[in-house]
Amino acid sequence: SQQGEEDPQALSIQEGENATMNCSYKTSINNLQWYRQNSGRGLVHLILIRSNEREKHSGRLRVTLDTSKKSSSLLITASRAADTASYFCATDASMDSSYKLIFGSGTRLLVRP
Amino acid sequence: KAGVTQTPRYLIKTRGQQVTLSCSPISGHRSVSWYQQTPGQGLQFLFEYFSETQRNKGNFPGRFSGRQFSNSRSEMNVSTLELGDSALYLCASSDRGGKVTDTQYFGPGTRLTVL
Numbered sequence: 001s002q003q004g005e006e007d008p009q010a011l012s013i014q015e016g017e018n019a020t021m022n023c024s025y026k027t028s029i030n031n032l033q034w035y036r037q038n039s040g041r042g043l044v045h046l047i048l049i050r051s052n053e054r055e056k057h058s059g060r061l062r063v064t065l066d067t068s069k070k071s072s073s074l075l076i077t078a079s080r081a082a083d084t085a086s087y088f089c090a091t092d093a094s095m096d097s098s099y100k101l102i103f104g105s106g107t108r109l110l111v112r113p
Numbered sequence: 114k115a116g117v118t119q120t121p122r123y124l125i126k127t128r129g130q131q132v133t134l135s136c137s138p139i140s141g142h143r144s145v146s147w148y149q150q151t152p153g154q155g156l157q158f159l160f161e162y163f164s165e166t167q168r169n170k171g172n173f174p175g176r177f178s179g180r181q182f183s184n185s186r187s188e189m190n191v192s193t194l195e196l197g198d199s200a201l202y203l204c205a206s207s208d209r210g211g212k213v214t215d216t217q218y219f220g221p222g223t224r225l226t227v228l
Contacts, residue, residue, distance in 0.1 A: 033216065042117070042203060042219035043156075088156065092214035098169045099214055101146075103156035 006104040007087060014112050019076040021107040023089030024069075032065055033090045033101070034074050043088065046074075046085045114140055117220035119204050123225045131192040134223045138185050138206030144168075145187040146217065149180060150201040162187050192224075197228045 007022045023032070027098055031050045034055045035043040048054045049065045049072070062075040084108045095104045115225040118137045126132050139146050144171075147159040162181035179189045185206075191198055203223050205217035 030214065035217075035219075040201060040222075040224070042221045043205075043217070045216050045218065048216055090217075097137070098171075099156040100161070100169055100171060101214055101217065102158070103148075105155050 003112055006107045010108045012110040019079050019109055021074045023072045025091045029091045032072050036086045037086045058113050081111050083113045086113045117206050119223050120179040122226045126194050127222050127228050130194050134189045136204030138188045141213035142208050143185050144207045146205045148203040155215055181209055194227045196227050
């Protein structure tokens with residue numbers, strides 16, 4: 001099963017509104033990342049937050065991390081039509097001495113002009 | 114710097130055939146990872162190569178294999194294709210020590226359709 005699960009699965013908002021997406025994960029992590037994917041294309045890295053950080057900002061993005069609840073949220077302020085995309089959280093994981101990033105199922109964001 | 118490039122962008126194959134996908138990482142990046150993305154299973158990690166060696170591996174059958182060349186370019190091969198192999202295959206590279214769990218820079222992907 002996937003490490004990260006996003007909530008909601010889909011979100012539709014008006015341009016200018018804020019969008020909040022949540023990610024929950026199961027095991028302890030060293031870092032959590034958020035990526036954006038425009039329809040059927042490659043992923044773009046947005047932000048990385050380490051396990052000892054609680055909040056991080058990048059432009060209109062704000063990410064919070066609560067390791068006690070094993071959850072993270074991504075807030076996009078003053079959304080634009082160009083923010084329409086799928087957003088994924090990714091956590092680091094290890095199994096049998098092998099490391100990898102595990103991606104959540106994603107939140108599809110639609111920003112209506 | 115040029116981004117991660119993948120070739121071909123689109124591919125159509127039939128069941129039983131094999132396919133090779135290519136990925137060129139960002140210049141200077143030594144870690145290259147491959148992911149499979151499908152509507153049903155989402156994004157899944159296939160494997161990672163670093164300095165021509167497979168360093169990390171996901172849970173895919175042996176039909177999925179890869180290699181990395183001395184210039185860090187990587188290829189992924191899928192033998193005996195099945196319908197379920199239809200997917201977007203994404204390649205990613207990372208710098209800063211090149212850990213597979215560091216920030217990943219993704220290519221545009223190769224859309225593989227198996228008929």
